[in-house]
Amino acid sequence: MKTLFTFSFLFIFMLSCTQQPKTVRGSHEAEIPFIDSNEVTNDFYDNTEIFSLPLPELTAGGEIANPGKVDLSSLKRHSVIVKETLLDSEGGDKFVGAYRYDGYSLFDILKNKLVQKANAEEFNPLIDLFVELENSAGDKVVFSWGEIYYPNNLHRIIIADRVSRIVPSKTNDLWPIPSEGRIVAGNDLITERNISSPVKITVRSIPKSFTVNQGMSPMYSEQIGIFLNGSAAGTIT
Template sequence: MKKILFLFVAISFITVSCTNNSKTNNAQEETTYKVDSTDATNDFYDNEVTHNLVGKDVEVLGEVANPGKVYFSKLPLRSVIIKEAELKDNNEIAFVGAYRYDGYSIYDILNERILQKANQEEFPPIVDLYVEISNDKGESVLLSWGELYYPANRYKIILATKVMHIVPSKSKDLWPLPTETKLIVGTDLITERNISNPTKIIVKSLDGKFKIQKNLKPLFSKDLKIYEQNNLIETLTQLPKNVKQETYSTVFYGRGRGIHSTSDFIGCELKNILKNNFKITKKNIQNGMFTVVGKDGYRAAYTFSEIMNRNDQAEVLLIDKNNYENAGRFSLFPSADFFSDRAIKALSEIHFKTIKH
C-alpha cells in the first residue's frame, strides 16, 4: 500500500512539473511574440502576427579552425526592422515592403569560430577579412569583417527565421511576405544583399599582395590611385573642389591604443568621389569589394554596399589633410565603426573588384 501511495505521489509531482514547464514555455513564447492589436504598448513593431520562415541547414566554412554546422538553439534571438527595396532592370528603386525580422546575427554565428587567416604571416590584422554568404540557387553576397564586428550599432546583419509585417496605420498596406529564411543586412538602402535561404557562410581574407613597410616616416601619400579590376582609372592629388565637405565630430578610439583624439574629421563622403566610376548595380551591391591600402601596406576590406549603399547616413569620409598625429594624407574615417582600426592613414590605393565564386 505504501509503495502504491508513493508511486501515486511521484506521478502527480511529475505531472504538475511538466504542466508548469509547459506553461512557462508558452508564457515565454507569448511574451516574445504577443500581438498588440490594440496599440496597448508604445512599440510600433509588435502589432501583427509573426510568421515562421522555412530554411535549410547552414554551415560555416573557410578560414576558420572549427568549421561546421550552425546550431541556432545556442544563439540569442535578434530583431531587425527594415524597409526593403530592390533594383529594377532600368535601375530604378522599387519598394518591396516594411518588416520586422527575427533571427540570428552573423556576429553571433561566427563569434566562437577560431580564425585561421590564409595570409596570417604576411598580414595578421583582421581588418582584411570578409564573409561570402551563398544559397543553393547560386546567389552569393559579400560582407566585410568590419560590417560585422566593428559597428557601434551591432547585430544589424541577421539570418532571419521569422517575419512580421509593419503595417501603416492608415493605408493598412500588407506587403508580400517571404516564406524562406533570409539574410537581412539592416544597414543597406537597396536590399539586394537580402538573399533567401542561405546555406553557406565562408570566411575569407583579401588576396591582394602589398608591400609592408612598418614605422614608415613620413606617413604621407602625395596622391591616391583608384583601380578597377587592376586597371588604373583615376589618380587624385586633392579632393575635387566641386564635392561638398562634411564635418564629423567624434571620439576617436582604437581597439589597441584606446583614445586617440576628440578632434573633428573634415572631408568628403567617399561615395561621392567614387560614384562616377562605380555605379549602383545589383552585381556591385552583392559582390563588390573595395580594398583600401595605405602607403605602409596596411589595408582593409570595405564592401561596395557599406560605402555606396547605406541607409543610416553613417558615411565613410575621405580626408586630404594631415591628422592630429601630423600623419595621414590621404586618410579614411569610417563613421559607423566603434574602433578606429579601419581608418587607413596615408591612403595611397583603392582597388575595386567583384568577387563571386
C-alpha cells in the same frame, strides 16, 4: 459581501486582460512571440502577425579552425527593422515593403569561429577578412569583417527565420511576405543582399599581397585604385 466579491472579481479580470503574454523560453520552437494587437505597449513594431520562415541547414567554413554545421539553437534572436528596396530593370529602385525581421546575427554565428588566415604570416591583422554567404540557387553576397564586428551598432546583419509587416496606419498596406528565411542586411538602403535560404558561410581573406609599411607618416594616399578581376578599372583622387 456580494459587493466586495464582485469588485474583487472585476479587479482580477481587468488585471489579467492588461497583462502581456510572456514568451515561453526553453527552445526556439517553443517561443511564443507577443503580438500586441490591442496596442497595450508603446512598441510600434509588435502589432502585426509574425510569420515563420523556414531555414535550410547552414554550414560555416573557409579560413577558420572549426568549420562545420552552424547550431542556431543556443543563439539569441535579434530584431532588425528594414525598408526593402530592390533595383529595377532600368537602373532605378522599387520599394517592396517595410518589415521587422527576427533572427540570428552573423556577429554571434561567427563569434566563436577561430580565424586561420591564409596570409597570416604576411599580413596578420583581421581587417582584410570578408564573409561570403550563398544559397543553393547560386546567389552569393559578401560582407566585410568590419561590417560585422566594427560598426557602431552591432547585430544589424542577421539570418532571419521570422518576419512581420510594418503596416502604415493610414493606408494599411499589406506588403508581400517572403516564403523562406533570408539574410537581412539592416543598414542597406538598396537591399539586394537580402538573399533567401543561405546554406553556406565562408570566411576568406583578400587573395592579394600587401607591402606593410609600419610607422608611415602622414597616413595619406593621393589616390585609391579600383580593380576588377585583377585589372585596373579606375582611380579615386
